[in-house]
Amino acid sequence: MGTPSIFIILILLSFNFTSISHAGSTIYKHVDKDGNITFTNRPITGGQKLQSALQSYRPHTSSPKTLNHFPKENANIQNKRDIKRRTILEHELATEMRLLSETQKNLAILQHDHENSLQNEKIKQLQSKLHRHNNNITALKMELTKL
Structure with missing residues (x-):
């Protein structure tokens, strides 16, 4: 495997990692005066910053507890x-x-x-x-x- 082929592989791998980093980037929502909604990954004046799904994901650590007032059959x-x-x-x-x-x-x-x-x-x-x-x-x- 020569130097050019290693270089090409490294470039392809870098594209793969950049797509992963963009998947978790911040999203902005902007509603204009006509009511049109625009979503973008670039900051926009008057836009509202939204959290992405990757940033807001938190694993559930405990199991749900049964409520004391939950009906039970005799x-x-x-x-x-x-x-x-x-x-x-x-x-x-x-x-x-x-x-x-x-x-x-x-x-x-x-x-x-x-x-x-x-x-x-x-x-x-x-x-x-x-x-x-x-x-x-x-x-x-x-x-x-x-x-």
């Missing part, structure tokens, strides 16, 4: 909700297991008697459906174990 209401949720999840699980069984039967019939490419496409669709039902059953069982 145990009875929460238990009723949990029971209803469990019932819904169990119903969904039963439905998914039924659909899985039906899909397995249909797939077995088609795989036993595959004649043309149309049935091959149907087999692929049923295999995809079978995989989706298996994933749904796994997810529902995981949700039920959390209750």
Whole structure:
């Protein structure tokens, strides 16, 4: 690598760093007598100095605190909700297991008697459906174990 190529690389790197420094520069807002609003990075007479996003960013250091007057559910209401949720999840699980069984039967019939490419496409669709039902059953069982 010769001196000219190093020089070119240094110039390109300096352009990169100057764009970063301009990103945090001060912005000025000016409203003229007709109500037109102009934003610029140069100081302008009668303009209002605005803070840029980089300068005003402050990382949040503490987690939000729960208010003492924040409403809390009593145990009875929460238990009723949990029971209803469990019932819904169990119903969904039963439905998914039924659909899985039906899909397995249909797939077995088609795989036993595959004649043309149309049935091959149907087999692929049923295999995809079978995989989706298996994933749904796994997810529902995981949700039920959390209750």
